[in-house]
Amino acid sequence: MPLVPVSVLLREAAVEGYAVGAFNCSNLEIVQAIVAAAEAEKAPVIMQASQGAIKYAGVDYIAAMVRVAARGARVPVALHLDHGTSFDQVVRCLVAGFSSVMIDGSHLPLEQNIALTRRVVSAARPVGVSVEAELGRIGGVEDDIAVTDREAFFTDPEEARYFVEQTGVDSLAVAIGTAHGRYKGEPRLDFDRLTRIKELVPVPLVLHGASGVPDEAIREAIRRGVRKINIDTNIREAFVGAVRHKLDENPQEIDPRKILGPAREAAIEVIREKMRVFGCSGKVRG
Numbered sequence: 001m002p003l004v005p006v007s008v009l010l011r012e013a014a015v016e017g018y019a020v021g022a023f024n025c026s027n028l029e030i031v032q033a034i035v036a037a038a039e040a041e042k043a044p045v046i047m048q049a050s051q052g053a054i055k056y057a058g059v060d061y062i063a064a065m066v067r068v069a070a071r072g073a074r075v076p077v078a079l080h081l082d083h084g085t086s087f088d089q090v091v092r093c094l095v096a097g098f099s100s101v102m103i104d105g106s107h108l109p110l111e112q113n114i115a116l117t118r119r120v121v122s123a124a125r126p127v128g129v130s131v132e133a134e135l136g137r138i139g140g141v142e143d144d145i146a147v148t149d150r151e152a153f154f155t156d157p158e159e160a161r162y163f164v165e166q167t168g169v170d171s172l173a174v175a176i177g178t179a180h181g182r183y184k185g186e187p188r189l190d191f192d193r194l195t196r197i198k199e200l201v202p203v204p205l206v207l208h209g210a211s212g213v214p215d216e217a218i219r220e221a222i223r224r225g226v227r228k229i230n231i232d233t234n235i236r237e238a239f240v241g242a243v244r245h246k247l248d249e250n251p252q253e254i255d256p257r258k259i260l261g262p263a264r265e266a267a268i269e270v271i272r273e274k275m276r277v278f279g280c281s282g283k284v285r286g
């Protein structure tokens with residue numbers, strides 16, 4: 001199947017009340033693991049490329065791998081730019097054939113975030129590419145936010161309503177207590193805020209930093225309107241854990257396929273588990 005825009009997948013998710021998994025990829029094995037998991041679970045799926053992935057593999061390699069994976073798949077696949085940094089980067093992704101982009105202007109003053117996001121929407125919409133934006137700041141690797149001023153960076157519901165109205169984005173990433181990377185303690189999500197945002201904002205909401213968030217909290221977030229959930233860290237842990245295990249077992253191994261093959265299998269397992277929690281398993285019929 002050709003790549004589908006994220007907005008199409010999220011629209012169906014909203015009708016049935018589940019969330020679609022968005023999994024980060026930057027190499028062949030993880031691309032293959034994501035599509036294999038989606039096929040095994042009969043789930044729609046989003047593959048996304050972070051800034052680190054683009055630096056590592058390049059936009060064209062990622063687009064080519066994902067296009068091949070999607071072509072042979074019996075489930076719908078989207079390719080999404082994760083935390084896009086500039087208008088130019090978005091254009092490069094549009095040219096490379098991405099079906100969806102995120103523009104992350106969350107570090108900018110509100111009106112500048114609006115202006116940048118609008119510009120991206122006006123370039124992407126005519127070519128059928130959907131746009132995600134971010135309001136509030138999601139902590140972790142991309143931001144140095146101290147725990148004490150965490151809440152000051154949470155998404156303001158009224159501002160979210162205004163932002164979506166002004167920009168016309170297809171989906172919105174919200175800051176409600178999650179962070180990228182590994183959590184030190186258990187994350188506490190501001191569910192009341194999520195509900196308030198959902199009441200005021202007509203587009204699907206996106207949860208970043210979902211690795212390590214307990215399954216029950218994920219389910220609650222979905223009940224309250226989250227429709228796209230980003231997972232990177234949990235895949236890295238499974239993948240690299242398997243590499244480590246293999247090398248401990250056989251330190252003499254020099255065949256990369258014998259090391260990366262089991263890592264790919266470990267990634268498939270963790271992705272399948274997430275899909276079951278997100279409720280997207282079994283949603284592709286036929």
Ligand SMILES: O=C(CO)COP(=O)(O)O
Nearest residue numbers: 181208209210211232233
């Ligand atoms: O939000 C993410 C990518 O945008 C990934 O979050 P994790 O680090 O929790 O996997």
Ligand SMILES: O=C[C@H](O)COP(=O)(O)O
Nearest residue numbers: 050051052053083180232
């Ligand atoms: O955007 C969130 C990613 O998990 C960070 O990814 P990166 O290190 O590949 O840029």
Ligand SMILES: [Zn+2]
Nearest residue numbers: 104106134138
């Ligand atoms: Zn951000």
Ligand SMILES: [Zn+2]
Nearest residue numbers: 180208209230
């Ligand atoms: Zn993110």
